[in-house]
Amino acid sequence: MKLDLPPGADLDWTATLKPVRRIDLWWQHLDVAEARFAALLSDHERRWADRFRSAVDRRRYIVRRGRLRELLAAQLNCGVRDVAITYNKFGKPRVEGCDLKFSLSHAQGMALYTFARGHEIGCDIEWHSPGFALKDTAKLCLSDRELEAMRSLPERQWVSAFLSYWTCKEAYLKARGVGFALSPRAITVAGGELPHFVELPDDDPAEWSLVVLDLPAGYVGALAVDGVVPAICYRS
Numbered sequence: 001m002k003l004d005l006p007p008g009a010d011l012d013w014t015a016t017l018k019p020v021r022r023i024d025l026w027w028q029h030l031d032v033a034e035a036r037f038a039a040l041l042s043d044h045e046r047r048w049a050d051r052f053r054s055a056v057d058r059r060r061y062i063v064r065r066g067r068l069r070e071l072l073a074a075q076l077n078c079g080v081r082d083v084a085i086t087y088n089k090f091g092k093p094r095v096e097g098c099d100l101k102f103s104l105s106h107a108q109g110m111a112l113y114t115f116a117r118g119h120e121i122g123c124d125i126e127w128h129s130p131g132f133a134l135k136d137t138a139k140l141c142l143s144d145r146e147l148e149a150m151r152s153l154p155e156r157q158w159v160s161a162f163l164s165y166w167t168c169k170e171a172y173l174k175a176r177g178v179g180f181a182l183s184p185r186a187i188t189v190a191g192g193e194l195p196h197f198v199e200l201p202d203d204d205p206a207e208w209s210l211v212v213l214d215l216p217a218g219y220v221g222a223l224a225v226d227g228v229v230p231a232i233c234y235r236s
Contacts, residue, residue, distance in 0.1 A: 020116055020119050020209075020225060020227045020228060020229050021117060022116070022117075022231055022232075022233060023114060023115065023116045023121065023223070023225065023229060023231070023232045023233070024075070024114070024115040024116075024232075024233045024235070025112070025113070025114050025115075025123075025213070025223070025232050025233065025234050025235065026067075026071060026112070026113045026114075026235045026236065027110060027111065027112050027113070027125075027215065027216075027235075027236050028063070028064065028067050028110070028111045028112075028113070028236070029109065029110060030059070030060040030063045030064055030106065030109045030110065030111055031056075031059070031060070031109045032063060034059045034062045034063055034066075036066070037062050037063045037065070037066025037067060038062050038066065039066075040065075040066040040069045040070065040080050040081075041062065041065055041066060041069070042085075045062075045065050048061070049061050049062050049065075060106070060109065060111075063111075064104070064106055064111040067111065067113070068085075068102075068104055068111075068113060069083050069085075071113055071115070072085070072095060072100075072102065075100055075102075075115055076095065076098060076100060083095065084096060088177050090177055090178050090179040090181060091179060092174065092177030092178075092179075099117050099118045100115060100116075100117060101115070101116050101117070101118070101119060101120055101121045102114060102115045102116075102121065103121050103122045103123045103171075103174050103175065104123070105123050105124045105125045105170075105174070105221070106125065107125050107126050107127045107219065108127035108129075108218070108219070110125060110215075110216070110219060111125075112124075112125040112213075112215075112221055114223055116225060119225050119226050119227045120175045120176065120177070120225065120226045121175055121223070121224070121225045121226075122170075122171040122172060122173065122174030122175030122176070122223070122224045122225075123171050123174065123213075123221065123222070123223045123224075124166075124167040124168075124170035124171045124174065124221060124222055125167070125213075125215065125219055125220070125221040126163050126166065126167055126219070126220050126221070127218060127219060127220075128159065128160070128163060128218050128219065128220055129159075130159050132163075133158070133159040133162040133163055133166075137162075138150065138162055140184075140185070141165075141166060141169070141184045141185065142162075142165055142184070142185065143185050143186070143187065143188040143199065145188050145198075145199075146165055146188060146189065146191070149161075149191060150162065160220070161191060163220040164189075164191060164195060164212070164220065164222070165189050165191060166184075167220055167221055167222035168189045168195055168197075168210055168212075168222045168224065169184045169187045169189065170184075170222075171210075171222045171223055171224035172187060172197070172200070172208065172224040173187075174224075175208075175224045175225065175226065176203075182201065186199070186200075186201045187199065187200055187201070189210075195210055195212060195222075196210055197210065207226055207227075208224055208225070208226055209224070209225050209226075209227060209228055209229045210222060210223070210224055211223040211224075211225070211229055211232065
């Protein structure tokens with residue numbers, strides 16, 4: 001994985017941010033047997049699983065939610081059934097009464113989980129799909145500065161560039177816990193070798209770190225965290 005900080009970052013700059021002791025990052029293939037995970041779900045999650053018409057989507061939901069509960073229990077040193085997940089009004093999950101922050105994303109049979117203590121954190125994973133990265137979609141999601149940068153790129157780089165912008169924005173929105181109540185167009189990311197935030201509404205871009213994640217082939221992922229990230233424990 002790569003830790004990408006704003007250009008000119010130095011010891012004085014990082015000293016102004018909250019140091020993150022560690023981030024635990026897990027990825028999980030979802031196309032596996034579901035029985036073990038189904039036994040871990042809450043009643044609400046079981047009812048939600050029953051709403052899926054597709055057997056594949058139902059199985060993937062059960063696996064990713066069950067695995068989330070296992071990982072949370074390990075982080076909190078408690079039983080899986082003792083994990084009480086709640087949500088804010090925008091759907092951001094949390095566990096009450098502790099400083100553990102976490103984020104979950106999934107795409108194309110893969111789930112990504114990230115955990116940190118005392119720091120807001122958000123992650124996003126996307127499948128490298130030209131069908132998602134349409135130019136009409138870009139006009140709804142990218143800022144004017146980002147669209148201008150996209151116009152200068154060769155066509156073959158367009159999808160990768162769009163997904164890089166998108167995953168960074170989505171990771172930040174999840175970390176903030178506001179969903180799409182905040183327009184993605186209001187966020188500006190400087191791309192290239194060292195992507196970083198340059199515009200954040202009602203927030204200081206210098207207070208946030210972006211991490212571009214190395215994931216299995218075909219996936220694009222990003223992590224946003226309020227502080228400096230010294231280390232990531234990357235596990236599958």
